Amino acid sequence: MGGHPGGPGIVAVRGAHATMSGEVDVCVVGSGPAGLAAAAAARRAGAGRVVVVDRETSPGGILPQCIHDGFGLEEFGEAFTGPEYAERAAGDAACVGVEFWQGTTALALGPGPELVLVGGSGRQVLRPRTVVVATGCRERTRGNILLPGTRPAGVFTAGTAQRLINVMGVLPGRRAVVMGSGDVGLIVARRLHLEGCEVEGVYEILTRPGGLVRNVVQCLHDHGIPLHLGHTVVEVHGDRRLEGVTVAAVDADGRVRQGTRRRVPCDTLITSLGLIPELEILRGLTDGTVDESMRTGLERVFLCGNAAFVHDTVDCVTACGRLAGRAAARHAAGLRWPRRVARVEAGEGVRQVVPGALSELAEAARFHLRLDVEGFDVEVQARARDRPLARWRLRAVSPTQAVALTAGPARLERLRQDRTLAFVARPGKEEAGGRIHRR
């Protein structure tokens, strides 16, 4: 690192298609933190030509719009803002010789692997030795949850609002309601408030906040923004522009409680309803299941970052990208594509686990889990049918924070004893974070 101390950072390479001929060892799709880390790691692991393609004209993915700080505490030992992290990661990749083809969209992927790209000079087919898909996520929208009402202007996903404010310099409205309490929604609520848009409140259908405790405290409590747990938006009003929403209390099954409907005048509705991994380019080829080195089911194609698992922090995304990049370099250099020897499933108390497979080459693995349990001193087990193969003890867990479990060579040897293994978790001894659910 340190190649661009205070320097101008990375400037987009336009018309890069001119240099598109020639063999490419690793082609990374997406220049967010996962893609940048994968590309840099691939070069460091010996890959010859490494190219990052991205439809935007500057690298970083969503980082440039995340102007708040707290990024990189694990990677760099200090709290960066999103734009700072993006510039460091892009600078690092550029320093080790990664090529940036910005303004280039990967349209389609095929076996080979083969990539169809479009950019300033038209369409081109690229046949790299390996492909790393690092396409991130899309936001769940109003349409995804079939929110009733009219279809006026003024309804934005949290990420869109964030981009409008922080990159385009546009305040989306004067009085906003935030639906859902995911981290981006909380962070955008604070930005709206500080930029002079009144935030009437944040409405969360569940009885716990969707985002981290840290964001509930620093984005809402710090600024006196009300959080309404067990409430949601049930209808949208307005003709051309949003004029208001109806909010209501809901029961545990998500049904509206009678007599709790209330109309809130507002010109802006921000939806923070969760993220969906962007796997469009893999559709019809393979699903989003990866092995311990982020290999997909399609030969010499990798998947990493939030497209593989919605990580909590950019540090985790970076680590995930690095894992994929290193492996991609080895396969570009001729390492044979391995068979999958075990399937990894989510059992009781576990909502999701990644990787979902282990390959015959696995020597160690890092598992990312979302749990359905919370509390202190929680035990997670990896089980083969009814036999525990490995255990981990966790100090404090909550469904809103992912956990990472490491299996070194000894543990992994045990995990590979069976063709199918399931991760299970039992509830903890005490309730964690219980009291932040008040209000």
Place this chain on the structure above:
Amino acid sequence: MAESIAVECVLCPGGCRVRVLADRTEGARCRRGEAHARQEATDPRRTVTTTVAVEGSALPVVPVRTSAPVPRDLQAACVREISRLRLRAPLYRGQVVLVDLLGLGVDVVVTRSLPAGRETLLPMSNPASR
């Protein structure tokens, strides 16, 4: 300080409710939590981040942050003061654009490098890039 102050710990998913008293803390399950709660109760601070209008670049605003955390309750005042700035590209990450913000002894620093000229760094979704 008041007899006791309640702090929600933000360091881990545990979310401990800590009571900070003059001579001790109660409810924290770890040492880091105790220290964090005491800091929050006596002198809570935050790094402020916002954007500033910029001329001569592809983008209309540039993100900035304070060089060190400022008192929690002055965040809005800091954003108001910073928003009075008008900058001109090129700008470099780390460049100080305001010294001694509100007499707090912290500076305002650019967090994204922006080259001069309208040609580079335009998001594709911006119609102006066509």
